[in-house]
Amino acid sequence: MTGLSAIELEDVVKEYHSHGEVVQAVRGVTLGIEEGEFFSLLGPSGCGKTTTMRMIAGFEAPTKGVVRLHGQDVTGVPPNKRDINMVFQSYALFPHLSVWDNVAFGLRQRRTPKEEIDRRVGEMLEIVDLAERGRRMPRQLSGGQQQRVALARALVNRPRALLLDEPLGALDLKLRQAMQIELKRIQREVGITFVYVTHDQGEALTMSDRIAVMNDGVVEQLAGPREIYERPASAFVAGFIGTSNLLSGSATGGELAIGGGRVLVPGHDGDVTVTVRPEKITIGTDEPARDCSAVRGTVAEVVYLGTYNSYAVSLADGAEITVFQQNVHDATATAERGDSVWLSWRAQHSYVIGS
Amino acid sequence: MSGERPVGTRRARAGDRLLHLYTWLIIIWLSSPIAVMIMFGFNDKQSKSNTTWQGFTLRWYAELFELSDLTTALLNSLVIALVSTALTVVVGTMLGLALGRHRFRGKSVTNFLIFAAISTPELVMGASLLSLFVSGNVPRGAVTIVVAHVLFSLSFVVVTVRARIVTLDPSLEEAARDLGATAWGTFRQVTLPAIMPGVLAGGMLAFALSIDDYVVTSFVNGSTVTFPLWIVGAVKTGVPAQVNVMGTLIFGVGVLIAVGNAVAARRRA
Numbered sequence: 001m002t003g004l005s006a007i008e009l010e011d012v013v014k015e016y017h018s019h020g021e022v023v024q025a026v027r028g029v030t031l032g033i034e035e036g037e038f039f040s041l042l043g044p045s046g047c048g049k050t051t052t053m054r055m056i057a058g059f060e061a062p063t064k065g066v067v068r069l070h071g072q073d074v075t076g077v078p079p080n081k082r083d084i085n086m087v088f089q090s091y092a093l094f095p096h097l098s099v100w101d102n103v104a105f106g107l108r109q110r111r112t113p114k115e116e117i118d119r120r121v122g123e124m125l126e127i128v129d130l131a132e133r134g135r136r137m138p139r140q141l142s143g144g145q146q147q148r149v150a151l152a153r154a155l156v157n158r159p160r161a162l163l164l165d166e167p168l169g170a171l172d173l174k175l176r177q178a179m180q181i182e183l184k185r186i187q188r189e190v191g192i193t194f195v196y197v198t199h200d201q202g203e204a205l206t207m208s209d210r211i212a213v214m215n216d217g218v219v220e221q222l223a224g225p226r227e228i229y230e231r232p233a234s235a236f237v238a239g240f241i242g243t244s245n246l247l248s249g250s251a252t253g254g255e256l257a258i259g260g261g262r263v264l265v266p267g268h269d270g271d272v273t274v275t276v277r278p279e280k281i282t283i284g285t286d287e288p289a290r291d292c293s294a295v296r297g298t299v300a301e302v303v304y305l306g307t308y309n310s311y312a313v314s315l316a317d318g319a320e321i322t323v324f325q326q327n328v329h330d331a332t333a334t335a336e337r338g339d340s341v342w343l344s345w346r347a348q349h350s351y352v353i354g355s
Numbered sequence: 356m357s358g359e360r361p362v363g364t365r366r367a368r369a370g371d372r373l374l375h376l377y378t379w380l381i382i383i384w385l386s387s388p389i390a391v392m393i394m395f396g397f398n399d400k401q402s403k404s405n406t407t408w409q410g411f412t413l414r415w416y417a418e419l420f421e422l423s424d425l426t427t428a429l430l431n432s433l434v435i436a437l438v439s440t441a442l443t444v445v446v447g448t449m450l451g452l453a454l455g456r457h458r459f460r461g462k463s464v465t466n467f468l469i470f471a472a473i474s475t476p477e478l479v480m481g482a483s484l485l486s487l488f489v490s491g492n493v494p495r496g497a498v499t500i501v502v503a504h505v506l507f508s509l510s511f512v513v514v515t516v517r518a519r520i521v522t523l524d525p526s527l528e529e530a531a532r533d534l535g536a537t538a539w540g541t542f543r544q545v546t547l548p549a550i551m552p553g554v555l556a557g558g559m560l561a562f563a564l565s566i567d568d569y570v571v572t573s574f575v576n577g578s579t580v581t582f583p584l585w586i587v588g589a590v591k592t593g594v595p596a597q598v599n600v601m602g603t604l605i606f607g608v609g610v611l612i613a614v615g616n617a618v619a620a621r622r623r624a
Contacts, residue, residue: 059529079532092530096548105544109535157534 005032005068006161006193007056012065014051025051027217028065033161033195033210038187040196040204043214044240052214053163053197057086070160080109085154086163089170091146093138099125099149100134106157124156127186144175151186161193168203180206201241205229213237229277231351238275238353245281245321246353248273259315261295264347273353278324280349283311283334288344297321299339311335313343389606396599403593415596422597428585429601435497435581436565439504443561446505447512448554452546454513455520472510480507481574488575495577503575504565511564512557519553520546559612566605 014026026048033039041049054060055067058079067075074082085106093102103124107117125131128148138146147167154162164183168176184207187194198204204211205225212222213236221233232238235246247263249256251272256263263274276293288294300320301312311323321343325334335341395405399412420426453459454466484503488495527549531541547554569583576584586598 057533059532079529080535080537086530086533088526088530090524090526092524092526094527094530094545094548105531105536106534109540153530153534 006035006037006070007033007195008066008068008071009052009056010066010068012052012055012062012067014048014055014060015063024217026055026062029214029217029219031212031219031222033193036191036193038184038194038196038207038209040198040208040211041214042198042201042204042211042240044199047214048217049197049199049214050165053086053165053195056161056195057084057163058082083159084161084163085157085159086165087150087154087167089165089167091138091150091167093146093149093153095138097138098134099130099136099138099141102138102149103134103153103156105153110157120156124152127155127189128152143171144179147171147179151183155186155190155192158190159192161195164194164196166198167196168198168200176203183207205241213240215240232275232353235273235275235353243278243322243324245276245278246273247276247319247321259295259297259317259319261293261342263293263295263350264291265350265352266347268352274350275353276321276345276350278310278322279308279326281321281323281343281345283313283323283325284342284344285335285339286342288342292344292346293350294342294344295321296340296342299335299337299341302335302337309334313341392599392606393603396596396603398596398599400596405594405596405599415600419597419600422595424580425582425585425589425595425597425601428580429582431497431579432566432582435500435504436562439501439508439565440558440562442501442505443508443512444554444558447509447557447561448516448550450509451513451516451550451553451557452520455517456525469510469513472507473514475507477507477568477570481571484571485574495575496579499575499577500572500579500581503571504561504568507568507571508561508564511560512554515553515557515560516550517553519550523549563609 009029009031012026012029013024016023016025029048029052041052043049051060055062056069058074058077058081062075065075066073069082069084094105097105100121103121104117107120112120121134122131125134128151130145130148130152133141133145138149141149147170150167167183168179171179180203183194196204196207205228208225210222210224211228212219213228214220215236221228221237223231223233228237229241232241232244238244238246247256247258249258249263249272250270251265251268254264254266254268256265256272256274265272265274282288295315297313297315299311300314301310303310303312306327308324308326311325313321313323315321323343394408396415397411397413398405398408399410399414400407401409450465450469454462454469481503484499484506485495487493488499493499523546527545528541531545532538536544567583568581569587572581573584573587580588582601586594589595589598
């Protein structure tokens with residue numbers, strides 16, 4: 001870990017006491033978030049991602065471990081003394097204050113001169129495209145507008161890092177996609193570190209420079225989106241990010257014998273678990289070439305999904321493999337239910353988990 | 356079909372009329388004591404009693420503060436009500452916040468006591484307070500009246516504030532802290548405005564309960580006389596019309612507050 005990380009967690013543990021039992025929400029997280037990075041904490045609900053973020057913000061004190069902001073230990077420092085701001089899932093706009101006063105709140109706490117407040121709040125409302133709405137009350141705004149006020153209220157303080165707790169969760173799909181692009185644009189413009197908590201893997205893949213995939217209180221993998229998608233570190237990551245086929249068995253001579261065929265795992269011997277993404281697999285009736293991984297199976301289900309077809313193919317040993325095939329040529333499926341087919345993919349598209 | 360419609364409409368119209376009549380009867384029933392009180396404040400009475408209409412006069416308004424005992428009693432009541440309301444609002448808001456926001460040892464006991472204070476009969480509360488003060492050798496007077504009034508109105512503030520605080524999104528306060536506000540700054544700028552309607556409602560209840568309390572006050576007053584105590588004392592010999600005038604003025608202030616509140620609520624919406 002470099003000494004210049006914007007945010008550093010060192011073996012951070014958070015325990016709760018609930019009905020006389022000790023529950024570990026976060027079980028030893030160590031990570032470093034770089035300056036100017038768009039960093040996501042991704043995982044299912046209850047994985048500890050929100051607790052981790054709240055420890056960075058200062059709302060929760062770690063049971064064990066150290067939190068550092070720009071090299072300074074802030075473990076016991078209250079939230080109002082930390083140079084970071086947060087966008088809340090519920091937006092948490094002050095209902096009795098106008099949009100303008102909401103955005104000015106942080107600057108007023110620091111006794112910023114009035115002219116500077118006026119200038120910065122005005123600029124910020126311009127950036128989030130709400131310059132005309134300063135006098136409105138929060139409840140008079142749409143969900144998307146409230147979201148942008150929450151963003152402006154945090155960013156106007158020019159924090160060294162911005163924490164976002166599932167900020168797009170309450171928006172509908174179209175608006176969410178528009179806001180993803182918007183957030184990314186704003187992050188590039190202001191150039192500060194974003195820490196983004198989400199359970200939506202698509203969102204994380206789209207926006208992040210790096211992602212920490214969390215499960216059950218630990219970080220399962222910390223890497224860039226491409227790396228996480230193509231080379232998942234665990235079966236959990238493979239299953240949580242997109243759709244993934246997992247094949248396990250004992251390999252001999254760099255080959256795994258499965259479903260009347262073979263999966264090429266060059267350089268591996270013994271028990272292995274291999275993951276293959278559904279879109280890498282070709283479905284066909286002819287026997288594929290020797291240099292490909294290839295298995296035989298029966299089509300159990302064909303689902304038409306617009307841009308692609310999804311096939312569920314049962315192998316002889318009972319395993320089921322999902323295959324996506326783009327509808328490039330026409331809408332008719334390559335194979336029908338009950339057809340006996342070959343599935344094949346190139347050797348480099350099998351990824352041995354943990355290698 | 357077309358033959359049935361008018362019948363149904365006629366029946367509905369009759370029902371409407373009945374509802375109107377019923378509503379007006381209730382309004383008259385509720386407001387007639389107030390109307391009588393206001394009216395007899397203008398009664399040009401000649402005898403001690405003020406029960407028969409003898410003509411219109413503004414004399415009692417002009418001579419409002421002629422009866423010095425009554426004036427003292429009214430001032431006592433106002434001071435006691437203001438002081439006990441202020442104390443009740445501060446202590447009650449803190450209690451309401453604690454009960455609505457935090458978990459602590461003794462919370463359920465406190466909740467029970469809050470409920471018990473509301474449901475205890477005034478006679479019981481008055482009598483037990485008196486024996487407490489007597490056995491503790493506390494001299495009875497304005498101070499013990501304030502203590503008693505805080506005691507029985509505290510629960511109402513706690514209940515109204517607690518109701519507000521449990522519906523308040525805790526992330527609002529976190530957002531304030533996150534934006535650099537101190538704990539006190541957060542309370543002043545975010546929490547208090549949000550619970551203000553509850554605080555005000557509780558405060559008005561406390562004031563109303565205090566200013567017209569007779570039962571509990573009569574146990575703990577010592578030689579201090581409040582407005583209600585003076586009136587009850589005067590009933591035997593005849594209530595002077597100034598009492599009606601004072602009642603009318605207190606009622607008028609109450610109406611003004613209610614109207615102001617309604618106007619403010621409409622402006623906010």
